[in-house]
Amino acid sequence: MDIIACIKRVPDTSEADFIKIDPAQRDIEKDRLAFKINNWDEYALEAAVQLKEKLGGTLTAITVGPEDWNEVLRRALAMGADNAIRIDRDVSADDAYTVAVILERVIQRLSYDLVLFGAQSEDFGSGQLGAMVAEMLGIPHATLVTVLEAEEGKVHTQRELEAGTLQSYTIELPALLTVHTGINQPRYISLRGIRSAMQKELQVMALDDPGLSPETLVPMVKLEKLELPPKGKEAELIAGAPEEAAERLAKILKDAGIF
Amino acid sequence: MSGILVVAEHRNRALANVSYQVLSKGRQLADQAQMELLAVVAGSDVDAYAKELAGWADRVLAVKSDRLEGLLAEPCQKIIAHLIRKIKPKITLMGHSSFAMDMAPSLSVELGIPLATDCIDIFWQNGDILVTRSIYNSKVNATYSFAQSETVLITGRVGEFSVEEGGRQGQIEEIEFDFEEESDYKKFEGYLEAEAGGVDITQAEVLVSVGRGIKDKKNLEMVEELARVLGGVVSCSRPVVDYGWLPSERQVGLSGKTVQPKLYLGLGISGAFQHVVGMKGASIIVAINKDAKAPIFSVANYGIVDDLLKVVPALVNKISELKGKTE
Ligand SMILES: Cc1cc2nc3c(=O)[nH]c(=O)nc-3n(C[C@H](O)[C@H](O)[C@H](O)COP(=O)(O)OP(=O)(O)OC[C@H]3O[C@@H](n4cnc5c(N)ncnc54)[C@H](O)[C@@H]3O)c2cc1C
Numbered sequence: 001m002d003i004i005a006c007i008k009r010v011p012d013t014s015e016a017d018f019i020k021i022d023p024a025q026r027d028i029e030k031d032r033l034a035f036k037i038n039n040w041d042e043y044a045l046e047a048a049v050q051l052k053e054k055l056g057g058t059l060t061a062i063t064v065g066p067e068d069w070n071e072v073l074r075r076a077l078a079m080g081a082d083n084a085i086r087i088d089r090d091v092s093a094d095d096a097y098t099v100a101v102i103l104e105r106v107i108q109r110l111s112y113d114l115v116l117f118g119a120q121s122e123d124f125g126s127g128q129l130g131a132m133v134a135e136m137l138g139i140p141h142a143t144l145v146t147v148l149e150a151e152e153g154k155v156h157t158q159r160e161l162e163a164g165t166l167q168s169y170t171i172e173l174p175a176l177l178t179v180h181t182g183i184n185q186p187r188y189i190s191l192r193g194i195r196s197a198m199q200k201e202l203q204v205m206a207l208d209d210p211g212l213s214p215e216t217l218v219p220m221v222k223l224e225k226l227e228l229p230p231k232g233k234e235a236e237l238i239a240g241a242p243e244e245a246a247e248r249l250a251k252i253l254k255d256a257g258i259f
Numbered sequence: 260m261s262g263i264l265v266v267a268e269h270r271n272r273a274l275a276n277v278s279y280q281v282l283s284k285g286r287q288l289a290d291q292a293q294m295e296l297l298a299v300v301a302g303s304d305v306d307a308y309a310k311e312l313a314g315w316a317d318r319v320l321a322v323k324s325d326r327l328e329g330l331l332a333e334p335c336q337k338i339i340a341h342l343i344r345k346i347k348p349k350i351t352l353m354g355h356s357s358f359a360m361d362m363a364p365s366l367s368v369e370l371g372i373p374l375a376t377d378c379i380d381i382f383w384q385n386g387d388i389l390v391t392r393s394i395y396n397s398k399v400n401a402t403y404s405f406a407q408s409e410t411v412l413i414t415g416r417v418g419e420f421s422v423e424e425g426g427r428q429g430q431i432e433e434i435e436f437d438f439e440e441e442s443d444y445k446k447f448e449g450y451l452e453a454e455a456g457g458v459d460i461t462q463a464e465v466l467v468s469v470g471r472g473i474k475d476k477k478n479l480e481m482v483e484e485l486a487r488v489l490g491g492v493v494s495c496s497r498p499v500v501d502y503g504w505l506p507s508e509r510q511v512g513l514s515g516k517t518v519q520p521k522l523y524l525g526l527g528i529s530g531a532f533q534h535v536v537g538m539k540g541a542s543i544i545v546a547i548n549k550d551a552k553a554p555i556f557s558v559a560n561y562g563i564v565d566d567l568l569k570v571v572p573a574l575v576n577k578i579s580e581l582k583g584k585t586e
């Protein structure tokens with residue numbers, strides 16, 4: 001089975017209390033942030049590698065991004081991808097549709113049975129790309145997949161709805177799935193693995209390789225401005241060293257009749 | 260005539276909460292622009308839903324077909340695409356649900372129209388529609404406009420728009436829709452409901468809830484201890500289940516359980532909306548998180564900005580002390 005996995009690199013803002021917006025209100029200041037592979041994409045890669053191990057075939061990882069994004073491709077190679085393609089473009093100002101157009105052009109030229117995306121990106125969380133690319137390719141899709149089994153020519157999948165309900169589908173290949181967290185336990189990647197992946201070749205494409213040009217990429221949605229969220233209701237903060245804060249909180253809970 | 264079209268969603272014989280939320284937002288946007296509000300509902304038996312929707316919408320389009328057993332993305336995409344082409348609403352609005360995540364992006368490509376997902380605000384500005392989205396772990400708000408288009412598609416974040424009384428008595432129109440031959444490349448096999456687990460966190464008066472910030476499974480021990488002295492139960496956010504540290508029946512949130520305990524003590528949980536919709540009904544919410552900008556602090560009543568691994572043992576001690584005094 002030939003599999004394609006689309007992955008991206010994101011800034012890790014989950015613990016950052018110092019986010020600043022650049023003066024032009026176009027982006028956040030990123031120099032103090034660490035970067036990593038998008039959480040959902042790690043699960044997508046693991047799912048792809050497991051299918052390859054079981055059924056044979058090839059795995060190609062694709063990203064649309066600038067040079068630093070090679071990092072996520074190296075990770076994919078270390079996990080077990082055979083090929084890695086980066087389409088060289090700074091996507092920080094692109095909408096989901098634009099990136100979908102680029103990915104569709106590249107995927108269309110490859111041979112594949114199954115295309116995997118993450119269910120959403122951590123930074124913008126739009127959750128759009130997978131289903132958009134499927135529609136452009138004209139292949140069936142299922143999003144938010146938490147169970148995936150494959151056999152010759154088809155996949156059995158379950159996708160997650162609210163409150164833990166699952167929808168079960170059998171889908172003929174070629175198909176596109178977006179992978180949700182919890183579908184597997186992504187394998188640990190050793191430094192040695194990443195180092196040996198440094199030797200593998202990355203294919204870098206320019207936009208015009210698949211016949212695109214900046215002028216043909218017209219966004220559907222345009223960023224007007226970024227702002228820090230307005231201050232809303234805030235918790236009453238209990239200050240002090242851990243001991244002190246714990247003592248005050250314990251009293252509050254006791255007074256509230258919790259214990 | 261251009262109006263606003265709301266796509267209503269239903270499951271287990273009820274309209275989804277998020278449908279009431281986006282209906283209320285849709286009503287407001289329609290009133291502001293003096294437009295008609297339409298609602299569409301599709302299914303095998305939609306009469307009750309249509310009546311309900313008529314409380315908000317000026318016109319309800321009820322699409323009835325046996326093909327629509329369950330709410331499946333493919334047949335619904337065909338119906339909604341057909342209606343958008345026919346009605347040309349200025350905006351089509353739906354909740355950012357699992358159903359919408361499956362259907363809205365492909366629908367936007369099929370129709371060649373702009374899409375903005377998971378919006379926390381939708382508003383008119385000089386006759387144009389703008390949306391605000393919450394990005395970078397809820398730490399930044401981004402406002403977007405749309406490319407010139409007759410119509411746009413927007414999904415609204417679950418739990419973000421308050422439900423207002425509709426106070427309308429709209430007309431209900433039954434719509435016939437001819438489906439093409441069913442293709443079998445994607446076959447629906449049925450629904451699986453979440454299995455009932457050993458511990459029912461929805462019954463607990465006190466929940467001590469842990470998130471990714473717990474960092475290691477072995478740290479769960481001190482959390483169990485805290486739950487014990489508080490007479491409560493341990494629950495968690497999604498990553499803790501993903502890592503296999505706690506079983507899925509302990510998960511709070513959109514894809515887990517909705518809880519309303521007297522006390523919800525969140526430890527190392529950032530407060531993503533998918534988590535918050537499951538716990539914001541708690542009477543007292545306390546958050547312990549080392550990131551002062553974590554969004555959980557805007558839903559919590561009390562907060563401690565510190566390392567949970569230091570605060571939790573101290574809290575266990577202090578509570579035990581106070582309990583000792585009264586006993
Ligand atoms: C369709 C869909 C459904 C979802 N359903 C759910 C759901 O039902 N429930 C759910 O929870 N999530 C759900 N999610 C995931 C959700 O988007 C978030 O990814 C998740 O809630 C984050 O969990 P977290 O807060 O534990 O982790 P993170 O967001 O990573 O936050 C960890 C927090 O711990 C803090 N921290 C780290 N170390 C320490 C320390 N030593 N002391 C104190 N604090 C510390 C950090 O500052 C951070 O704020 C869903 C997502 C999708 C797309």
Ligand SMILES: Nc1ncnc2c1ncn2[C@@H]1O[C@H](COP(=O)(O)O)[C@@H](O)[C@H]1O
Pocket residue numbers: 006007008038040041044062063064065091096099116117118119120121122124125126127128129130
């Ligand atoms: N620049 C990119 N290059 C390759 N894949 C991407 C890119 N951006 C997003 N994706 C894929 O699309 C998924 C959903 O992203 P989004 O629609 O932005 O939430 C991600 O999990 C990735 O699998």
